[in-house]
Amino acid sequence: MKLLCICDPSLYTSPLQDVPTTYQYFAQHDQIELFHAPAEWVNDPHQVQAAVVPQFLTYDQFLQLDTLPRSRYALSEFDLVFCRRLKPFPPGYLDILGQWSQQVRFVNDPVSKQEQMQPDFLAKIAGPYIPDTLITSEFEDAYRFLEQHQTIVAKRSNSCGGRGVFKIWREAGQFWVDNSLTGTRDFSTFERVMGYLMGNVPEPLQLVRYLENVTAGDKRVVVVNGEIYGAYLRQSRTGYWVNNVSVDGDCALAEVTPEEQEAIAGTVGAYCDRNLHTLGYDFLLDNDGIWKISEINAGNIGGFARLQTLTGKPICDRLTNWMLDYARNLKPSERA
Structure with a gap:
């Protein structure tokens, strides 16, 4: 090949x-x-x-x-x-x-990747399996969502490693925004918060209710063509709310719960139908003790080599065998 x-x-x-x-x-x-x-x-x-x-x-x-x-x-x-x-x-x-x-x-498929990166895609595909979410660029709607949940997280679509994820809350008459790359900043008005978050990017933000159990870790489940390869938990060494390895996260092998299996089964078909075959499902622990989908990554997902190290199993062989079969059995002009 x-x-x-x-x-x-x-x-x-x-x-x-x-x-x-x-x-x-x-x-x-x-x-x-x-x-x-x-x-x-x-x-x-x-x-x-x-x-x-x-x-x-x-x-x-x-x-x-x-x-x-x-x-x-x-x-x-x-x-x-x-x-x-x-x-x-x-x-x-x-x-x-x-x-x-x-x-x-x-x-x-890169055409489907562009569709998958739209801010509202995850909510449409995985609505029953994600925390309370709002997709908006409107100041008033975003402010009502913050008032409802007190602490929220804003996500940008074209980012990775926690760089485009922001925690927002109100305290002592000020609005506070924390990001793993830029640190914590305070703003006198929520309008200025939205201006900071939106920047020069016109697309809406994904706003999500902040989960208090986030320090329990961020679980990555690696899925290829609908098959679960394994899972590992990324957890901040300092108790920070972002658990990415690129920040300060350590990794440990994890089990895939029945609820996670159900969430994957209920969503993975929409990705495979779009020829998005290597997926990184990220789960966070909700207040009720159930792991909820925070993201379904369909770009450059990591985890193959890490799972191989953690499990001692030939994960890279499994991926490669699938890739060889996929290249061999499908013609380049075939698209779903």
């Missing part, structure tokens, strides 16, 4: 992260010929510049992949494209990939 992986190596600061590890695994696999392209090379709707990845790839070599000699390839030369680019996506990136999808098969 000729596999094209898209990522930006400089964004991965540890050799233990999922992308460097899976790159190394794919490079050594005897049924895979691995090619690499960073997002900046995604600039032509009909062809791609790509570099051949060496078979025995060290982490230092991974960091230097963008400097390797590159050649131009017709998209039809590849059997499968696996996008491992972290959000935020550059302007026009998904649009060009959408044109590619008419010529080559993707692990996760």
